[in-house]
Amino acid sequence: MPQEPTPQPETSQPVAARAPEDSGAMAQALEAEAVVPGESLRTEYEQLVDEVRKHRAAYYNEDAPLISDAEFDALYSRLQRLEAEHPEIVANDSPTQEVGGEVSAAFAPVVHLSRMYSLEDVFSLEEVIAWGEKTQANAALRASAHELKWLCEVKIDGLAVNLLYRDGKLVRAATRGDGTTGEDVTHNVLTIKSIPTQLEGENWPAEVEVRGEIFIPSADFAAYNAALIEAGKAPLANPRNAAAGSIRQKDPAETAKRPLQMFVHGLGVRPGLAAATQSETYALMASWGLPVSPYSRVVDTLEEVLGFIAQNGEHRHDLLHEIDGIVVKTDAFEIQRNLGFTSRVPRWAVAYKYPPEEVNTRLLDIRVQVGRTGRVTPYAVMEPVLVAGSTVSFATLHNQDVVKAKGVLIGDTVILRKAGDVIPEVVGPVLALREGREDELREFTMPTHCPSCGTALAPAKEGDVDIRCPNAESCPVQLTERVAHLGGRGAFDIEALGYEAAQALTIGPGEDPEQNGGVIVPAGPGPLRNEAAIFDLASGNPDPALRETLADVQVWREIRSKGAGTGKFQLVPYFYTKATAKKPSGPTRTTEKLFEELEKAKTRPLWRVLVGLSIRHVGPTASRSLATRYGSMDRIIEALEAEGAREALAEVDGVGAIIADALIEWFSVDWHRDIIAAWKAAGVLMEDEQDASIVKHLEGMSIVVTGSLPTYSRDAAKEAIIIRGGKAAGSVSKNTAYVVAGEAAGSKLDKALALGIQVLDEEGFKLLLDGGPDAVQGRPNPEA
Known part of the structure; x- marks a missing residue:
């Protein structure tokens, strides 16, 4: 008699569905409102069941989610709680009793030899601890002869697949489907090079089901999307949907074009296999030539489990692929069998989900901003939304070609992603939510003139995608960006010279935002007409005339009442205090600190001075190389003026031809040289002390x-x-x-x-x- 199968759950259980536009609001409302017993309760329950089922189908079967994972989680959690509180209304076909999605009619159905389960999701560390302590206390666990150890794995955001090997040969591949029946995708899976068609080594069962996750590595996904945009095609929304859509292609040749990989994480039917733990099984699968994830660890305590969660949360974007959480399992198979399953999930595993990095929100407008080198960049203005722990209202759209390729229209519901936990990115529109709203949507048109100074916009050179404002010297917004940049950590690192201070120094207060929908529109120019005079504000050599102009600088501030904004604005001094009957106006403490920090910044190393000049393409790496090679600004200028300057500069490690051209072009402009002269006159040190004891014994390494x-x-x-x-x-x-x-x-x-x-x-x-x-x-x- 064959060994009893031990079904293995997926290391990545994608959260089903994203719903119509009002689903997010519905989820919030369901969280907030008390349940009213009776007919209204049943109506609410049926509506919620329909919502969850519909969005599961959109996610699993169509690979076209309509709401974010977080919104779906709120709907699904509410459904679970509603059923727990009122078991009398639970339907036999409730989505809480099902696994995954339905089987598409486009593919032949495949019955798995052993069922593929889902996982119980939890969203807080407290829930992880509660699950772990409950598992430890379980009587069935205490009866086991094996010591309890926890197997921790990253939760791959991909497509769950079941591979069937007979006599070591891959004979079938199927999606999870509803857990019992999946879709036959064998021909498409055979195009993935990391999946062996013939097992290696020895001791593999005559028949074995291998469970795993198909995904697209993060770097490959970015490169693939960049190629699509360059070809004028719409980029793929996210790696998970891209992987799922690739496997469901009708033509395997199309699947073969996608950079798919797979990691295996469990076995279904495996008669005769002697391994006692799941971690031992992973070692066996690796010996058979199967791709096993390198990101798993067996630990002894729940404290170590929390450490694994924290470490991978901090470095989740350093991994080969995207993850959305951590899966924790009991490692010993005997303990897994003793703990058993519910109708949908194993009791011996749980999936902790990190805070969502992808949400849906409304695109209110697309505007443009002018950067410090004149580049004009469109950016999205959105309804504020919480993503990856912070509220986001704006996101870059890079250039007009990217806006077109993404296919977003002003008024769309869009998918917003927090790339790397830092940079907000508009992924694309939720197309299914446009129906019936076409008249409300409009296309974005790139402006032809600079919104700051009115100069006609144009590419810097023929063939450039980006357009720029050529009025670098006099454009108020470009000056603001350059002043903010020179105060930043990567340049002079001047505390108290942030973007708002830079704006106050360079641009007037502009229109009354109360009359402009709350938007502060800069006017320009301000008291600082160019960055050459910035160090004249330093405490060591104050310019009385320049400082006096700061006393008149005002900015718009929203009037607040009981800690909340009123929507009304007033002009207030920025750098100086308000004069009173007892005390005249004077610099604020922050302004005095700005003067002191500007004085300290004069002694910064040469590479920081170079970064602070806002020379196109010249960042910290190139600046360090130039400072190391030449040692002073005078010697850099001598090198630029010498015969064969371009070739000599290009040979400097970290510089190259493009940066060499940018340096030559920048230093050929008179007003750029005037900045250097003014900073020198104000006492900015432009030469590094050379330590004769330092030996260059790492040359070329x-x-x-x-x-x-x-x-x-x-x-x-x-x-x-x-x-x-x-x-x-x-x-x-x-x-x-x-x-x-x-x-x-x-x-x-x-x-x-x-x-x-x-x-x-x-x-x-x-x-x-x-x-x-x-x-x-x-x-x-x-x-x-």
Whole structure:
């Protein structure tokens, strides 16, 4: 008699469905309103069941979600609670009793040899602890002969697939479907190179079901979308839907064009397999040539489980693929069997979901902003929405071609993603929600003239996609952006010189926002007509006339009542206090701090001065290389004026031909040279002290620093490499000489180890800096 099958759940259970436009509001309303017993309760329940079922179908069967994961989670959680509170109304076909979606008629149905289950989702660490403690206390668990250990895995945001191998040969691949019956997608799965058609090694069962997740790696997804946009096609919405849609292509040749991969994470039917734990099974599957995820760990305590969740949450975008949570399982199969299943989920596993990074919101408008180098960029103005822990109202749209490729219209409901937990990105429109609203929507038209100074816009050179305002010297908004940039951390790092202060220095208060829908429209110009005079405000050499102009600077502030905005605005002084009968007007404490910080900034290293000049393409990496090579602004200018300047500059590591051209062009403009002269006159140091004791024994070596070092900041570590002649690279390759790995080093460390590159901790890094390669020759890797 064959061994009893032990169905394995998916490491990634995609959240079903996104709903029509009012579903988000409906979910919030359902959360807030008390349930009224009787007919209204049953009506509410039936409506909720219909909503959940409809959006599951949109997500699983059509790969075209209509609401965000978070909105669906709210609907589904409310349905679960409603059924728990009123079991008498639960329908036999409730979505809470089902797994996944239905089977599409476009593909042949496949009955799985053992059922594929879903996972119980939880959304807080408290729920993870409660589940873990309940599992520990379970009587069936205590009866087990195996020690309780937790298997932690990342929750891949992809498509669940079941592979059937007979005598080691792949004979069938099917989607999960409803858990019992899936769709036959064998021909499409055979195009994925990472899935073996014949198992390797030995000791694989005569018949075995392998469960896993098909996904598109993050880097490949970005590159694929960039190619689509370049070809004038609409980009794919997200990696999960792209993977699912790829597997459901009618033509396998189309599937083969997509950069699909798979990680396996469990077995269904596997008669005769002797492994006692799921982690042992992963080692076996790897020996058979199956692609097993590198991101799993067996731990002993719930505290370690929480640590795994925290670590991967912090580094989730450093992984090969997108994740939306962490799956926690009991590792021993005997414990899994003792704990058993509900009708939908195993009791021995749970899925913790990170806060949502993708939500839906309304696109209210598309406006443009002018950057510090004159580039005009469209950006989205949206109904404020909470995503990845912060409220977002604006997101860049890059250029007019991207707006067109994304297919968004003003008034659309759009999908918003927080890329890397930092940068808001409009993914695209929810097309299904346009029906009946076509008259309310309008296309975006790129302006022909600068919204700040009125100058005609044009590409910088023929063939450029971006358009720019050529009035760099006099455009008020460009000046604002440059002043804000020079005060930023990557340049002079001037505390108290943020964007608002830069705006107050360079642009007048503009129109009354109360008459303009609450939008503050800058007027310009302000008291600072160009950045040349910025250091004249420093405490060491104050310009009385310039400082006096700051006393007149006013900005619009919303009038607040009991902590809330009133929608009414008033003009108030920005840099100076209001004069009273007892005390005359004077600089505020923040303004005095600005003067002091400007004085301190005069002694910043040369590379920061170069960054602060806002030379196109010249960022921290190129600036460090130039400062290391030449040592002073005067010598850089001499190099620029010498014969063969372009070729000489291009040969500097980290510079190249494009940056060389940008430097030559920038320094050829008279008013740019005037900025340097004014900063020098104000006392800005433009020469680095040369330490004769530093030996350039890292010449030509590419060194990558990753993770957090105890006594070196990332910038300090890079500078230490550069001044010794090395290249502080950002990615690991076969040409990398060393990888310096600190705490939470992530995927760069993994790649270094895979390529056999020597890894150094901070102690080893110091030895390398002091003594060169000979000092670390033969030094073992920290992990060894």
